[in-house]
Amino acid sequence: MINISGKTKIVGVIGEPVTHSRSPQMHNAAIAKLGLNFAYLPFEVKLPDLTTAIQGLKALQVVGVNVTIPHKQNVIPLLDHISTEAHLIGAVNTLVFDQDQIFGHNTDAEGFIRAMQEEAHLFDLLTGDVRAVVLGAGGAARAVVTALALNKVTEITIANRTVSKAVALVEDLEPKLLHTDLQLSTCLTSVEIQSSQLSDLIATCDLLVNTTSVGMGNTAQVDLFNLGCLSAQTIVYDIVYTPPVTPLLRAAEAKGCPIIGGLGMLVHQGAIAFEKWTGIEPNIEIMREALVKSLGLSAKQEKNK
Numbered sequence: 001m002i003n004i005s006g007k008t009k010i011v012g013v014i015g016e017p018v019t020h021s022r023s024p025q026m027h028n029a030a031i032a033k034l035g036l037n038f039a040y041l042p043f044e045v046k047l048p049d050l051t052t053a054i055q056g057l058k059a060l061q062v063v064g065v066n067v068t069i070p071h072k073q074n075v076i077p078l079l080d081h082i083s084t085e086a087h088l089i090g091a092v093n094t095l096v097f098d099q100d101q102i103f104g105h106n107t108d109a110e111g112f113i114r115a116m117q118e119e120a121h122l123f124d125l126l127t128g129d130v131r132a133v134v135l136g137a138g139g140a141a142r143a144v145v146t147a148l149a150l151n152k153v154t155e156i157t158i159a160n161r162t163v164s165k166a167v168a169l170v171e172d173l174e175p176k177l178l179h180t181d182l183q184l185s186t187c188l189t190s191v192e193i194q195s196s197q198l199s200d201l202i203a204t205c206d207l208l209v210n211t212t213s214v215g216m217g218n219t220a221q222v223d224l225f226n227l228g229c230l231s232a233q234t235i236v237y238d239i240v241y242t243p244p245v246t247p248l249l250r251a252a253e254a255k256g257c258p259i260i261g262g263l264g265m266l267v268h269q270g271a272i273a274f275e276k277w278t279g280i281e282p283n284i285e286i287m288r289e290a291l292v293k294s295l296g297l298s299a300k301q302e303k304n305k
């Protein structure tokens, strides 16, 4: 139970809409568990009001906010500093207001990796020369490709229905990766999602990640992805989190592949933001429980992930 007092610090989420956001439940559960004098609130901000809203949050000494659609890119020119991940991804999902400065981060990439690290035995498989196929070229794909490149994955193929978007992602990200201090040399390529070339790549890749919205709400369109050739050695990671076990994951599991669902990424990207605002590591299980409850999933469904 959160007690509001004169000393309560405010964090929250800005977006339009924000009513669907599960972040208030997830963060307030973590705040309550730690007994912190913080409260996490949703702020609906219309696009023309973004600059005024950011100035207002700063003036009100809000500690930080998550940023969601449609502000993840538009907020960047309003910031004093942007993290390497956010620069590579080209989007910000977390702001920290600190001593008159505004810092922009993107916690999706690290959230994707931390969720994978939870399955330590799977993460350890991804050492040496690793070949990954990423399905999709939207906002989430940018975070996933960045995460994999930062973790020195050797080859990443981005497969998208609208192939021009995959080409654009490669053209934007490749030079940026080369120009970081990290001297990243991941080979990025793009391909059309239903091409025979993709089947060959899926057959031999170490990691297959779905970042398309296919499978959300159980829409059974896995046949889109040429899974016939999938090998049991390939780790299949679907970042879609409703349902926790998507049709893609079910198909991969039936082939004997190790699988990872999207709930972990959602929890961890939130936990990283929480740490940036409070300086304290939140209880991941409490956040996961709150998320599962807010999504209306049963514990059994979630455990089946």
Ligand SMILES: NC(=O)c1ccc[n+]([C@@H]2O[C@H](COP(=O)([O-])OP(=O)(O)OC[C@H]3O[C@@H](n4cnc5c(N)ncnc54)[C@H](OP(=O)(O)O)[C@@H]3O)[C@@H](O)[C@H]2O)c1
Pocket: 108, 135, 136, 137, 138, 139, 140, 141, 160, 161, 162, 163, 165, 193, 211, 212, 213, 214, 216, 221, 224, 239, 240, 241, 262, 263, 265, 266, 267, 269
């Ligand atoms: N677990 C997490 O923490 C997390 C975080 C972020 C996002 N997500 C999930 O990731 C998914 C994508 O999010 P996003 O922000 O990247 O969305 P987005 O920017 O709108 O991108 C959507 C992607 O899905 C593809 N797509 C949509 N319908 C398709 C279909 N019928 N056949 C083939 N491809 C199709 C799009 O291809 P085109 O370019 O051809 O349209 C595009 O590549 C959502 O389900 C979201 O909930 C999860």
